[in-house]
Amino acid sequence: MxxxxxxxxxxxxxxxxxILNISSQLGLLNKVRDLSLRSMLLDEGALTEGKIEGMTSRFLAEVKDGTWARRGWPAVWTDxxxxxxxxNAYSRLLAARLARAGDRVAVNCFCPGFTRTDMTRGWGTRTAEEAGRVAAGLALLPPGELPTGKFFKWCTPQLYSKL
Incomplete structure (x- = not known):
């Protein structure tokens, strides 16, 4: 919103x-075992905000009725x-929509990796400052080097289609 x-x-x-959304490799499509869900998220021509919202509503309903564990959702830190x-799906959808409209707005996602924060209880391979420097560097790329629709895992861009 x-x-x-x-x-x-x-x-x-x-x-x-x-727009640089802070994401996680835990949200990559290869973590989804439900093939119909993965197929829906990969179908860029048919993907809509409504379908993304429907996916999250489905997940919440399956958590409520206790069936989520056997329904193919990611197994680690599921929520x-x-x-x-x-x-990630919304970012990919927005990047495509803005590019089609000719808007000069780049939309990307960045996974800082296992970073020492409160969420990881101070564990991690890098500091929040190190992750912040990489995120700032990605957000401040010169216009000629500015991609859109990419997922950056630490410093390496990966195409959304390969998620």
Whole structure:
């Protein structure tokens, strides 16, 4: 909702605007064992916000009725992974929509990896400052080097279609 509210400002910018969503590799499609769900998320021509919302509603309903574990959802940190799965799908959808409209707004996702934060109880292979520097570097890429529709796992861009 925040991104949608800010889009008019992004569109009016004289320079290329950037949206860098902080995500996780736990939300990659290869973590989804349900083939129909994976197929729905891969079908870029038919993917809609409604389908993404439907996916999250389905997950919540299956948590409520206790069937989520056998339904093919990601197995590790499931609730967090599903939220990042939805964020990645929305980011891919938004990047395509803005590109088709000719808007100069780049939309990408960034996974900082296992970072020492409160969420990881201080465990991790890098500091929040290190992750922040990489995120800032990605957000501040020069316009000629600015991709859209990419998922960055630490510093390496991966095409969404390969998720």
């Amino acid at each position: 925040l991104i949608e509210a800010l889009l008019p400002l992004f569109r009016r910018s004289a320079a290329n605007s950037r 967090y992974a599903v939220s990042k799965l939805a964020l």
